[in-house]
Amino acid sequence: MPTPSAASIPIEAVSREPYDWKPQAPEMHSRAEVLRQTGPYDATVTALILDWNPRIPGDISANVEDATRELVVFDKHAKSRLGTDDPALGPMAAILLRTESASSSQIEQLTTSAKQLALAEIDEGDKANALTVIGNVRAMEAALRLSDDISEDSILAMHKALMLHQRGFEEDAGRYxxxxxxxxxxxxxxxxxxxxxxxxDRIPGAVADLVGFVKRQDISVLVQVAVAHAQFETIHPFPDGNGRTGRALAQSILRNKGLVGSTAVPISAGLLVDTERYFAALTAFRSGDAEPIVSEFASASRIAATTGTQLVDDLVAQLEDSRQKLKGLRSDAAAWRILPALVGQPAVNTKYLMSTLGLGEMGALRALDTLTDRGVLTESTGKSRNRVWQHRGIFEVLDGYAEKIRRMSVR
Structure with missing residues (x-):
């Protein structure tokens, strides 16, 4: 373990305090396990970070500044490819947020496909992991919605949005x-x-200190994001969902500080490239060195900017291809209203179109028939009822993005 004096970015290490443990349900375990787990143990005590004065070497500072610039360029690119008034900007933001949520969940071994996730959004399919990841999407949405004022309440709201969709944890949602x-x-x-x-008993005080740190305006944003995330994971304030809530908090800070504004940044995809290094960086932080986690977030930001830019371009290309297929269709046709929504939700049914776009059932069906006849959508169920239509090109882009991250990953 590094000592603060040897650390590249020194930060006060955690300490320990003793407690006694007696297994709460000894009948559920072997006598040997009960014996091993009876007696004193040490719980972590987080160091306060509100008044931390970061000392960052020049090369690391330059690395952080470069990564920050790349995130800003990515954010501007996402806006410029669509335009701030383009109706597809909202769906594009939605799909990037969902991509970030899926990567964040995959770090916790919760894996699902883009198609399963899209089906879960319209109450189709029955994949448990997809339903759990939908909870992470809701947590990310809450993180961005509440980013104007990061507080204890907003963190609890993120966790509540996450866990309400995870079976068996509903009662723990939004509670320490x-x-x-x-x-x-x-x-x-x-x-x-x-x-x-x-x-x-230490959670409320530790979270209050963390929130105070996040409100500071005198620290490089990526450094602040990385350290706040590591501190949150060390506090570990919830029974479950700490990692996913902590990565949602990172998105909230990025938005709060004005570093990005158009969408969620797929930083978790960058962290997913080497999860062992990410978890080792959290361990180093607890031992008194913030450099590994700061460098990890800088690296993840670069990966997010590069792969995110390509993802945006590929999705825009699919949108343009679909527009070409609809050429000649009258401008007020409902199919034009559906088209941009497909970027964010590439699997749809009539119920979804009726609730999100306000179409009538017959109007939705006629529009779906048009989109199918023009080769934009494919009816994927073959049923006469409970039919689902999908945009295969968009799913191919999303699957290709996930495969690219997998190829980059260290196994």
Whole structure:
């Protein structure tokens, strides 16, 4: 473990405080496990970061500044490709947010396809992981919606939006944990765990300190995002969903500081490239060195800007191709209203079009028939009822993006 004096970006390391543990349900475990998990253990105590004075070497500072510029360029590119008044900007933002949510969930081994996710959005399909990832989409949406004022309440709202969609955790949604949690070995207790989170009594004070740090205006935004995220993961304030909420918080800070404004930035895709390095960076942060997590977020930002730019361009190309297929169609046809929505929701049914675009059922069906006849959509179910139409080109783009990230990943 690095010491603060040897750290590239020194930050006060966590400390420990002793507690005693007695397995709460000993009948559920072997006598040997109960014996191992009975006795003293040390819980983490987070260091306060509100008044942290970062000392960042010149080369790392330059790296952060370069990564920041690339994010700004990406954000401007997303706007310029569509134009601020283009009706597809909202759907484009939606699909990038959903892509970020899927990558964030994949870090937690929650994997789903773009198609499964789109089907879950219109209440079709029954993939449990897709429904769970939808919760992460809602958390990201809350993170951006509430970014004007990052507070304890907004963090709780992000978590609530996340966990309401995860079966078995509905009662925990938007509530701090009320018991000890840990990561690593030990089913009956924390005594052998790799990381023991702070005692639950310390959560409110630690979160208040974190929120105060986020409100500071004198720190480089990417440094602030990286350190706030690492601190949040160390506090580990919830029974479940801490990683996904913490990455949603990162999006909220980026928006709050005005670094990006058009959409969610797919930073989690960059973190997904090497999850072992990401988790090691969190460990180094707790040991007193913020450099690995700062560098990790700088690297992830570069990957997000590069791959995100290509994703935007590929989606815009699909949109333009579909527009060409609709040439000659009268300008007030409902198919034109549906087209930009397909960028954000490439699988649709009549119920979705009726609720989001205000179309009548027959009007929606006629428009879908037109889009199908013109080769824009494909009816994918073959049913006479509960039919679903999909834009295969957009799904190919999204699947290609996911495959690119997989190829970049360290296995």
């Amino acid at each position: 944990r009320s018991e000890q949690v840990w990561i690593g070995p030990g089913e009956a207790g924390p005594r052998l765990a790799e990381f023991v989170a702070p005692h639950h």
